[in-house]
Amino acid sequence: xxxxxxxxxxxxxxxxxxxxxxxxxxxxxxxxxxxxxxxxxxxxxxxxxxxxxxxxxxxxxxxxxxxxxxxxxxxxxxxxxxxxxxxxxxxxxxxxxxxxxxxxxxxxxxxxxxxxxxxxxxxxxxxxxxxxxxxxxxxxxxxxxxxxxxxxxxxxxxxxxxxxxxxxxxxxxxxxxxxxxxxxxxxxxxxxxxxxxxxxxxxxxxxxxxxxxxxxxxxxxxxxxxxxxxxxxxxxxxxxxxxxxxxxxxxxxxxxxxxxxxxxxxxxxxxxxxxxxxxxxxxxxxxxxxxxxxxxxxxxxxxxxxxxxxxxxxxxxxxxxxxxxxxxxxxxxxxxxxxxxxxxxxxxxxxxxxxxxxxxxxxxxxxxxxxxxxxxxxxxxxxxxxxxxxxxxxxxxxxxxxxxxxxxxxxxxx
Amino acid sequence: xxxxxxxxxxxxxxxxxxxxxxxxxxxxxxxxxxxxxxxxxxxxxxxxxxxxxxxxxxxxxxxxxxxxxxxxxxxxxxxxxxxxxxxxxxxxxxxxxxxxxxxxxxxxxxxxxxxxxxxxxxxxxxxxxxxxxxxxxxxxxxxxxxxxxxxxxxxxxxxxxxxxxxxxxxxxxxxxxxxxxxxxxxxxxxxxxxxxxxxxxxxxxxxxxxxxxxxxxxxxxxxxxxxxxxxxxxxxxxxxxxxxxxxxxxxxxxxxxxxxxxxxxxxxxxxxxxxxxxxxxxxxxxxxxxxxxxxxxxxxxxxxxxxxxxxxxxxxxxxxxxxxxxxxxxxxxxxxxxxxxxxxxxxxxxxxxxxxxxxxxxxxxxxxxxxxxxxxxxxxxxxxxxxxxxxxxxxxxxxxxxxxxxxxxxxxxxxxxxxxxxxxxxxxxxxxxxxxxxxxxxxxxxxxxxxxxxxxxxxxxxxxxxxxxxxxxxxxxxxxxxxxxxxxxxxxxxxxxxxxxxxxxxxxxxxxxxxxx
Numbered sequence: 001x002x003x004x005x006x007x008x009x010x011x012x013x014x015x016x017x018x019x020x021x022x023x024x025x026x027x028x029x030x031x032x033x034x035x036x037x038x039x040x041x042x043x044x045x046x047x048x049x050x051x052x053x054x055x056x057x058x059x060x061x062x063x064x065x066x067x068x069x070x071x072x073x074x075x076x077x078x079x080x081x082x083x084x085x086x087x088x089x090x091x092x093x094x095x096x097x098x099x100x101x102x103x104x105x106x107x108x109x110x111x112x113x114x115x116x117x118x119x120x121x122x123x124x125x126x127x128x129x130x131x132x133x134x135x136x137x138x139x140x141x142x143x144x145x146x147x148x149x150x151x152x153x154x155x156x157x158x159x160x161x162x163x164x165x166x167x168x169x170x171x172x173x174x175x176x177x178x179x180x181x182x183x184x185x186x187x188x189x190x191x192x193x194x195x196x197x198x199x200x201x202x203x204x205x206x207x208x209x210x211x212x213x214x215x216x217x218x219x220x221x222x223x224x225x226x227x228x229x230x231x232x233x234x235x236x237x238x239x240x241x242x243x244x245x246x247x248x249x250x251x252x253x254x255x256x257x258x259x260x261x262x263x264x265x266x267x268x269x270x271x272x273x274x275x276x277x278x279x280x281x282x283x284x285x286x287x288x289x290x291x292x293x294x295x296x297x298x299x300x301x302x303x304x305x306x307x308x309x310x311x312x313x314x315x316x317x318x319x320x321x322x323x324x325x326x327x328x329x330x331x332x333x334x335x336x337x338x339x340x341x342x343x344x345x346x347x348x349x350x351x352x353x354x355x356x357x358x359x360x361x362x363x364x365x366x367x368x369x370x371x372x373x374x375x376x377x378x379x380x381x382x383x384x385x386x387x388x389x390x391x392x393x394x395x396x397x398x399x400x401x402x403x404x405x406x407x408x409x410x411x412x413x414x
Numbered sequence: 415x416x417x418x419x420x421x422x423x424x425x426x427x428x429x430x431x432x433x434x435x436x437x438x439x440x441x442x443x444x445x446x447x448x449x450x451x452x453x454x455x456x457x458x459x460x461x462x463x464x465x466x467x468x469x470x471x472x473x474x475x476x477x478x479x480x481x482x483x484x485x486x487x488x489x490x491x492x493x494x495x496x497x498x499x500x501x502x503x504x505x506x507x508x509x510x511x512x513x514x515x516x517x518x519x520x521x522x523x524x525x526x527x528x529x530x531x532x533x534x535x536x537x538x539x540x541x542x543x544x545x546x547x548x549x550x551x552x553x554x555x556x557x558x559x560x561x562x563x564x565x566x567x568x569x570x571x572x573x574x575x576x577x578x579x580x581x582x583x584x585x586x587x588x589x590x591x592x593x594x595x596x597x598x599x600x601x602x603x604x605x606x607x608x609x610x611x612x613x614x615x616x617x618x619x620x621x622x623x624x625x626x627x628x629x630x631x632x633x634x635x636x637x638x639x640x641x642x643x644x645x646x647x648x649x650x651x652x653x654x655x656x657x658x659x660x661x662x663x664x665x666x667x668x669x670x671x672x673x674x675x676x677x678x679x680x681x682x683x684x685x686x687x688x689x690x691x692x693x694x695x696x697x698x699x700x701x702x703x704x705x706x707x708x709x710x711x712x713x714x715x716x717x718x719x720x721x722x723x724x725x726x727x728x729x730x731x732x733x734x735x736x737x738x739x740x741x742x743x744x745x746x747x748x749x750x751x752x753x754x755x756x757x758x759x760x761x762x763x764x765x766x767x768x769x770x771x772x773x774x775x776x777x778x779x780x781x782x783x784x785x786x787x788x789x790x791x792x793x794x795x796x797x798x799x800x801x802x803x804x805x806x807x808x809x810x811x812x813x814x815x816x817x818x819x820x821x822x823x824x825x826x827x828x829x830x831x832x833x834x835x836x837x838x839x840x841x842x843x844x845x846x847x848x849x850x851x852x853x854x855x856x857x858x859x860x861x862x863x864x865x866x867x868x869x870x871x872x873x874x875x876x877x878x879x880x881x882x883x884x885x886x887x888x889x890x891x892x893x894x895x896x897x898x899x900x901x902x903x904x905x906x907x908x909x910x911x912x913x914x915x916x917x918x919x920x921x922x923x924x925x926x927x928x929x930x931x
Binding site for chain 1: 728731751752753755756762764769770771772773774775776780784785786787788791794795796798799802803838
């Protein structure tokens with residue numbers, strides 16, 4: 001039980017931020033007279049924010065290594081878009097191979113920056129600031145300052161559009177796309193089964209398990225949320241394809257950070273680099289890979305974004321890095337590294353996304369929007385930092401400061 | 415009867431319902447050195463923070479009288495105005511400022527309107543430096559002088575503030591014996607020549623016995639007693655009895671004979687050069703042997719090359735141009751990285767658990783399993799239940815006091831953190847453990863437990879190399895003792911022949927020889 005309490009306390013911040021997201025959604029839902037959660041708008045939200053989520057996940061990996069950020073991602077998004085445009089539109093290359101080539105270029109960019117950061121030990125801030133300029137400049141050179149459009153449909157097919165309705169005319173509950181609801185129900189069932197199997201397995205092995213009621217509550221809430229989302233999407237045109245890409249990335253990286261040795265090593269590296277190195281963590285290699293990964297995800301985001309605009313523009317991706325960084329920090333990542341989760345980052349990105357979208361619906365000018373977003377970022381982090389200071393005062397005396405009880409192992413006399 | 419300079423009456427301070435100080439009384443006479451001792455967590459630092467105004471008036475109950483006047487400090491500035499200056503354990507000097515700039519930081523010599531008078535600053539700085547016996551140029555950057563000298567600069571800085579009551583929190587915890595003695599002698603000189611009263615907080619009881627006039631003992635947030643050196647017979651044993659509330663007949667557990675004949679590790683002709691200044695030799699042609707089930711000690715002061723030796727053996731984690739041979743269980747080992755060393759059954763338990771050992775922001779569980787994640791991740795996937803079970807096993811085995819293994823390490827006391835550090839390396843299933851100052855900053859009770867753990871490990875046939883600068887610890891725990899100085903092993907003693915005097919003599923001879931040569 002005490003373990004459950006500690007887990008709760010360690011993750012308190014995550015629950016708070018989730019509540020904040022819900023509060024923001026409800027507030028905008030009311031202020032926009034229900035437009036925010038209309039099926040079409042939910043679908044829009046996903047299209048608008050997919051690339052931010054992808055970038056933020058990569059950014060989280062960099063931040064985890066020790067508060068290192070990557071300022072170049074916006075420029076990388078633009079450069080990849082420019083490459084794709086040149087290959088496919090100007091030179092008429094095969095779309096699928098061009099995408100593959102773009103991803104390889106992304107890896108090369110990551111290796112370049114990773115080398116300077118990890119092996120030459122130049123601060124990430126400086127290397128990626130340089131990258132920001134270099135890759136933006138290369139974008140302009142590649143495109144010659146022009147915008148390339150439009151792309152052929154086989155390029156767009158990967159990330160734009162919807163999963164088609166497999167059962168047209170079925171109209172479950174009057175939905176336009178019943179397949180969507182079926183997918184949602186299927187996902188909810190898979191989730192519940194895996195949760196229950198894990199629970200039973202752990203019980204059998206006599207490991208610590210939560211009470212069945214907590215498990216049930218968790219399953220009900222998550223299933224309801226998933227089914228609601230896919231129901232809403234079904235009421236419009238169905239599941240956006242880009243949601244699959246984002247979903248796969250989220251699940252893969254969430255698994256990576258929580259269940260793999262390398263993921264754990266990433267947290268150790270950010271928590272205390274020297275200690276991690278002396279514990280056998282390959283710190284240099286890990287730092288290198290974090291940046292390779294970042295650029296790789298940035299190139300995926302570049303392709304997604306280019307496809308969404310259906311054009312490769314020299315100005316694409318400007319200030320994307322800031323959105324991604326903000327999402328991580330709002331989502332609870334530590335500016336010193338070692339702390340942060342994929343789930344938190346997703347929530348952080350959603351908060352930014354809902355703020356953007358909600359304020360736009362309300363017709364608030366983009367100037368004011370920037371002010372609000374800036375204050376939200378500061379507020380979220382300040383809340384975190386101040387909260388921690390108070391917590392320390394409250395919890396330290398319990399576990400740290402109090403004098404240890406006399407120990408039995410010491411021999412007594414008299 | 416000496417005049418009372420400071421009286422603290424029934425001080426009680428709570429942190430969210432837990433009493434850190436419970437009705438503490440302490441009286442300090444003018445012109446004395448008053449030591450405050452107690453185990454970790456007994457409330458020494460809290461008491462000093464109350465006194466210096468770090469915990470402002472109103473956040474505690476009780477009265478403070480300084481020089482006969484009732485004081486209500488709202489911040490450190492208030493207490494400094496009366497001449498109460500506290501020097502914290504972690505030195506508060508800015509490395510990239512000069513000695514002079516540091517000494518007058520926050521207390522600048524000004525001409526007018528905030529313009530600093532540099533001439534006066536450096537002239538005054540030089541004066542005060544002379545008082546503390548430093549001949550450094552006050553324009554030298556603080557980062558360029560040794561820790562021992564930095565401690566003296568701190569004292570000079572306090573003098574510049576017209577100090578009447580100097581509070582030193584563990585002033586010698588990071589100094590070697592020579593520098594420690596300098597600091598203590600300086601306190602005695604300041605007392606004699608300038609009548610400066612000091613409060614000395616220290617773990618090192620020999621130092622307390624050496625220079626304190628009176629000693630106040632705290633235990634669990636309350637005053638136990640105040641001993642007077644001139645009346646009571648003050649010995650280390652007597653102080654310990656007060657601190658732990660019982661007589662420690664044995665500070666070291668009985669060390670059973672567990673040595674086996676097999677040699678676990680042999681190091682031959684090991685030479686290491688400095689990592690940055692690759693011209694400088696830090697370990698010079700060292701050779702030694704470790705048997706299974708043996709606890710061998712390396713006695714050496716800071717800077718003797720002992721840590722560099724250990725780190726370079728541990729997968730070349732330190733040093734450049736390393737040469738020499740490692741033989742484990744009769745086979746030559748070629749270790750080029752830390753993971754290789756860990757896989758080969760070597761571990762190095764650092765002397766600096768906060769910087770090099772633990773990841774303070776992570777849980778006990780994550781810290782313990784870090785060196786060998788493969789044990790809890792059978793197919794590359796971390797089995798979190800197995801991980802928790804494993805961590806719990808070590809928490810119980812080493813008696814780590816925490817509500818659960820999910821507890822973050824920075825919420826633990828020093829002794830418990832040290833046990834987590836040990837647990838982490840025992841978990842990695844080593845054959846050879848290099849323990850570098852395993853009881854540094856750990857209170858008396860926890861020390862004893864750590865010694866027992868070491869004995870247990872030896873009994874299991876592990877070979878242990880215990881590095882320490884505490885002679886009694888080396889003498890109490892080791893089967894065989896190597897003495898290290900200036901990167902070389904200069905002597906080897908079996909336990910039966912080792913004495914404190916013998917070892918110290920050996921080091922003295924060595925340094926004399928160097929001066930003579």
